[in-house]
Amino acid sequence: MSGFRRPSWWALLLTVAGALLFVRLGVWQLHRADFKESLLRRYAAAAAAPVQDFSQRSSSPDGAMFARVRVHGRYLADRLYLLDNPKHDGMGGVEVFVPLALHDESKLLLVDLGFLPGNGNGKQPQLPPLPEGEVTLQGLYVPPPPVGFEMGGNALTQQSSWPKTTIFLDTGEVSRDLGRPLYPHLLALDADPASIYVRVHTLDFSSMPPARHRAYAFQWFTFALAAVVILLVLHRKRKPRKSDSAKVDDVR
Known part of the structure; x- marks a missing residue:
């Protein structure tokens, strides 16, 4: 030296x-x-995994995130939530969520029915009626969509009737709005050719994929x-x- x-x-x-x-x-x-690569691998594996009963998987220590499950319950059809998210096409639209009441449980399971395309006039699309009585649903048990800062505070408390619209779906706010606890994750229903809902469920890391994290690490x-x-x-x-x-x- x-x-x-x-x-x-x-x-x-x-x-x-x-x-x-x-x-x-x-x-x-x-x-x-x-971490993100691990989530992508688990998500891809779950899409091809055999279907399991929700009551067994939801009680596992890790919450069975990304498990492929089947669940029985009844829609709270008058408590719809619309996520204003026009990412699926250029004409806008909403992602539709509805709580599902399970047998003898106080917790509600939030169900992602899918994306309902708009018609380009800025108005909300017409929501089809949900079936009454008990239903059997099948899909992936996935984390809720990411939340962010919403100008003006909690949009749900400012609306007095359903369906309620928000730009971020905060499950904590939904739980308080319903007055009942929710499962930490939600059920993303499998695609159905007979349904008008578009169900293309993916983990959206487009803004910050694993490769970009590694590029930042190099910097x-x-x-x-x-x-x-x-x-x-x-x-x-x-x-x-x-x-x-x-x-x-x-x-x-």
């Missing part, structure tokens, strides 16, 4: 702290990438390396210039 000057304590401390922070952020990004690790390199460059001893050497010889 004879070619370098001893750095000051604050420069060394700042470099070490910054490098450690960048490395920690890079590792976190790698963990996020691995953070690069920043950590850059911090160390900058410290070394700033404290590298400079060789005297020829003009300075000549001046010293003249003085002698």
Whole structure:
């Protein structure tokens, strides 16, 4: 290290702290990438898995997320929730959710009926009637859609009649609105050619796929390396210039 000057304590401390922070952020990004890839694998495996009874799978320690299940119950047909989400086509539409009451249980299971395309006039599509009495449903037990910040607060409490429309489906808000507890995940029904609902259920990581997390991790690790390199460059001893050497010889 004879070619370098001893750095000051604050420069060394700042470099070490910054490098450690960048490395920690890079590792976190790698963990996020691995987590999402694990979810995608589990989701793909569940789509082809045999159907199981919901009562058995929902009581498992992990909640049986992404399990393929069959459940019996009765729709609360007068308590529909519409997720205003025009991603499926250019004409808009809504994702329709309805609570399902199970036998002798206080908890309700929120069912994703599917996407109902709009007609391009900005009005809500016509909702078909739901069957009365007991129904048998089959689909994937999946996490609810992601939520975000909703301007104006809880949109559900501001509506006095159903169906209620929201841009984010917060299961906690839905539970409070219904006055009953909900299962932590919801049932995404299998596709049905006879249904007018579009049921293409996927894990939407398009905005932040695992590959992008790894790209960000590489950036953070690069920043950590850059911090160390900058410290070394700033404290590298400079060789005297020829003009300075000549001046010293003249003085002698």
